[in-house]
Every structure is written in C-alpha cells, then in structure tokens.
Amino acid sequence: MNFIDTNAWSGSWPFGPVSLIDAEAPRVSRVGYEINEALVSPFDAVFQLDPMPGNRANFKALAMLRSFRPLPIINPATPAWKDHLEEISDHGRVVAVRLLPAYHGYSLRSASVKKLIGELAEKKLKLVITARLVDERQEHPALSIKPICVAQIKSFLDKAPEVHPLIQGLGAHELNELSTTQGAFSTDTSFAEWEDTLRVLKKDIPVSRILFGSLSPLQVAQAQIDKVRLSSLPKRQRDNVAIGNAQSFFDI
Numbered sequence: 556m557n558f559i560d561t562n563a564w565s566g567s568w569p570f571g572p573v574s575l576i577d578a579e580a581p582r583v584s585r586v587g588y589e590i591n592e593a594l595v596s597p598f599d600a601v602f603q604l605d606p607m608p609g610n611r612a613n614f615k616a617l618a619m620l621r622s623f624r625p626l627p628i629i630n631p632a633t634p635a636w637k638d639h640l641e642e643i644s645d646h647g648r649v650v651a652v653r654l655l656p657a658y659h660g661y662s663l664r665s666a667s668v669k670k671l672i673g674e675l676a677e678k679k680l681k682l683v684i685t686a687r688l689v690d691e692r693q694e695h696p697a698l699s700i701k702p703i704c705v706a707q708i709k710s711f712l713d714k715a716p717e718v719h720p721l722i723q724g725l726g727a728h729e730l731n732e733l734s735t736t737q738g739a740f741s742t743d744t745s746f747a748e749w750e751d752t753l754r755v756l757k758k759d760i761p762v763s764r765i766l767f768g769s770l771s772p773l774q775v776a777q778a779q780i781d782k783v784r785l786s787s788l789p790k791r792q793r794d795n796v797a798i799g800n801a802q803s804f805f806d807i
Contacts, residue, residue, distance in 0.1 A: 556784055556794070558590045559801040560776075561683075562723050562745050562768030563623075565613060566598035570695045573598075573772040590769070590776065591798070594626040594683075594805070596653050601688070604659060606630050607639050614646060624648050624807070626683065630659045631667035637674070644678045650805045651681035651721075657700055658688070663711035672718055681805055684708075686724040687746065688773060705732045712738025721804060723768055727755055734759035741804055743768030744782050744796070753786040753796060762792045766800045 567573070595617060600609030610627040617623045627643045629636055629652045643649055652675065656663055663684070675682055687702035694700055708722060719739040727747045733740070741764040742756075749755040756765055769779040783797050801807070 556589075556780075556797055558767050558780065558783070558797045559807075560590045560593035560769050560771065561721065561766045561801050561805075562743050562770050563590075563593040563595045564598050564770070564772065565595050565616060566609065568598050568773065569602065590780075592622050592624065592807075594651070595623050596626045596628055600628040601655060601658050604630060604633055605635070607642070610639075610643065624650065626651055626653050628653045628655060629671065630655070630661075631665065631671045632659055632661040636667065636671065640671070640674055640678070644680065649680065650807055651683050653683040653685060655685050655688075657686070657703055663703065663707055664714075668711075669715070672715055676717070682718060682720040684720050684722045686722060686729075688724065688770070690746075705729050708733060708740075709736045709738075712736045712740055721766060724770075727752070730756060731759045740764070741766055741800070744779060745770035745774060747782075751787050752782045753788050753793070757788065757792075762788065762795060763800055763803075765796050766804060767797050 595613065597609035597613035599612060600606035603609060606628040613625050613627065617625050625646065625648060627649060629639060629643070643652060661668070672682070686708070691701055702724065713736060716738050719741065721741045721743065723743045724746050725733065725742060727749050730742055730747060742760060743766050744752065745768040747756055753765065767779070767783055769776045783793050786793055
C-alpha cells in the first residue's frame, strides 16, 4: 500500500528529541507499507517569526531527495511576507504553503491573510492550515499555545468560499463541528483518533476530502499508516486516502 504524507516535518523540536529525516533513505518503509512521497515543513520555522531561515534550510536539505517535497511556512503577520512568498514561489517543487496562526500569533480573519489568499490564487499554490501540532494538554508547561478554534475556522471558510484549504491537526469531534460550514475544506488523519477512524470521519466528511498525514516525527508514522491500512472502508477508498486524494488536491 502506497502513501503520500501531507504532514511531515524535519529539523529540531525544542521540547524533546525527534528523529530527523534520514537523507540516505528518502523512501520510508514500514512493514511493507511505503510512504512514497512526503510534503515536509521545517520545525525551525515554528518558533521563529521570520520563517525564511527555516524554509531555506529545508529547501537545501531536500534538494536531492526527490521523494520529499518542501512545504514552506508563511507568516502573514510579518511585514516581509510578500517578499517571502515571491522567494518561495520561485522554487519549482513548491505546490502549497503552510500557515501556523496559533504559533505566529495572528487570526485567520486578519487582513493580511485575506491578501495572502489572493496572492496564492494568482500563483496557483494551495493553502495548508495547521490547527495544532501538539495536544495542548501535553504542551511544555511554559507555553500556553491553544489550537485554532473551530469558530474561527468556520468564519474563515464562510467568508472565503473560493478557498479550499487543507486543515490539519483537528480531532474527530472538531471535524464533526466543522462539517456544518458551507465552505469547502479537506483534512488529514493526524489528530483524528477513534475506533475505525476513517469510517467515523466519513459520516461527516466525504472520503475524497480526507488525506493521509502522519505528523511525523511528532507522532508515530506506523500508527498513522494503520489508521488507513486497517480501516473497514473499501480498498478503493483507503487507497484514495493514502495517496489519490493528495495527488488530486496538490495536483502532483
């Protein structure tokens, strides 16, 4: 079974040891199940208001690894974000940008986010929004980072119906609440935890809008793979979650 991982990370995490991507093994094998391709964002841009040093290091690290595609981070709260987007869009393998509102201290309702949406449309880049990276109950005690609330995401989707973002890091109950919005969105599997997770999500979200995302190395890739592999959904639908939906969403 083949996978495209839409939620992979590299670099150092300040609150614990994580395994870095092995430059000698771009194809990650797990008991016969392969992550054939991954969209990789840099941890080094999470706690820096200027994400570009982390993005540039990520570009360099992935330059020779064709199975890894960079997913750079933009911070629209910085005055230079347009320049950053221009630099990012010149990189031939970039198909999307990631936003981290909870970590960079802005709202999805901000004027700069609205302007960014227009710029992304012109450059034909997709939008990935990270609602959370770590369960807030397990954050470092010195931090008080809260995930983006569903109400804010709903407001964003309702006011920007032309946008179809990939929203990552939401739990099954949050996705159930968000499913009532009129705006289109896709999601990933990283934080949705339930018995037969895909069948539970299918009640609220079309399978065509569910993409595989491991949140590796903060989460265990094998456990994320098994959500799809062991699901009771038909094989065609499991294959779409594993690889087909990502190919369609990112046009890759």
